[in-house]
Amino acid sequence: DSGVTQTPKHLITATGQRVTLRCSPRSGDLSVYWYQQSLDQGLQFLIHYYNGEERAKGNILERFSAQQFPDLHSELNLSSLELGDSALYFCASSAYPSGGPKETQYFGPGTRLLVL
Amino acid sequence: QQQVKQSPQSLIVQKGGISIINCAYENTAFDYFPWYQQFPGKGPALLIAIRPDVSEKKEGRFTISFNKSAKQFSLHIMDSQPGDSATYFCAASSIRGSTLGRLYFGRGTQLTVWP
Numbered sequence: 001d002s003g004v005t006q007t008p009k010h011l012i013t014a015t016g017q018r019v020t021l022r023c024s025p026r027s028g029d030l031s032v033y034w035y036q037q038s039l040d041q042g043l044q045f046l047i048h049y050y051n052g053e054e055r056a057k058g059n060i061l062e063r064f065s066a067q068q069f070p071d072l073h074s075e076l077n078l079s080s081l082e083l084g085d086s087a088l089y090f091c092a093s094s095a096y097p098s099g100g101p102k103e104t105q106y107f108g109p110g111t112r113l114l115v116l
Numbered sequence: 117q118q119q120v121k122q123s124p125q126s127l128i129v130q131k132g133g134i135s136i137i138n139c140a141y142e143n144t145a146f147d148y149f150p151w152y153q154q155f156p157g158k159g160p161a162l163l164i165a166i167r168p169d170v171s172e173k174k175e176g177r178f179t180i181s182f183n184k185s186a187k188q189f190s191l192h193i194m195d196s197q198p199g200d201s202a203t204y205f206c207a208a209s210s211i212r213g214s215t216l217g218r219l220y221f222g223r224g225t226q227l228t229v230w231p
Contacts, residue, residue, distance in 0.1 A: 002159065031215060043160070043205060043221040056218055090159050094216045104150070105219060107159035 003027065004093050004108035012114045018079040021111045025072055025093030031055075032074040033094070033105060034066055038087040049074055081115045088112050119143060120208050122222025130230050135193040137225045139206035142187065146208040148216065151180065151191045154203045154224075163204070164191070196229045203227070 003026035013019055025032050034046040036059075045058035049068035060066075063081075068074045078085060092105040122139045129135045139149075150165035166173045166180045166189065173180045179192040193200055203226050207219040
């Protein structure tokens with residue numbers, strides 16, 4: 001168990017809909033990263049938040065947005081869903097230097113999204 | 117453009133054998149190279165990681181070999197066991213100040229260890 005929690009575990013929805021994925025980082029971790037995993041694209045970085053501020057953006061579609069709240073949990077919002085958005089979505093967290101090994105990203109169990 | 121290239125795509129090894137997975141990168145700004153193990157239905161789990169100031173790191177049966185001049189690194193799994201059957205990902209990142217940046221992942225290697 002990495003200590004990172006994600007909900008829901010599975011999500012089935014229809015095209016055009018909007019969903020919210022939730023991530024709670026390990027206790028004390030200030031950084032949250034979101035990744036998408038699909039068979040054709042592999043593990044792709046979406047976005048990184050550090051202590052509530054956006055730090056970096058990757059291959060994140062404009063239909064997708066994220067935020068990190070004051071309690072450090074993060075949400076990834078996916079809207080106008082398309083069939084191709086079906087994938088596993090992972091969040092990961094990493095520690096602030098004083099909180100332990102800073103060089104590690106710990107991954108949650110993921111949310112499996114199926115768009116029908 | 118794939119920042120980290122990983123090979124082979126799949127690997128079949130007999131129990132007790134050595135599994136070797138290779139990765140190459142281009143960006144010399146990378147200074148953190150982890151390997152992740154992923155079982156079906158689970159999130160990637162950190163296996164072992166290395167910084168570029170050392171050429172080798174060993175943890176139990178797992179060893180990373182790092183060649184900075186060639187911009188290559190590899191994972192060696194000694195005495196491979198059926199329980200090691202999983203997908204392995206190499207990755208690279210940069211540490212700036214107190215923050216670890218995004219991970220660039222290889223495409224993964226599916227390892228099967230025959231009993």
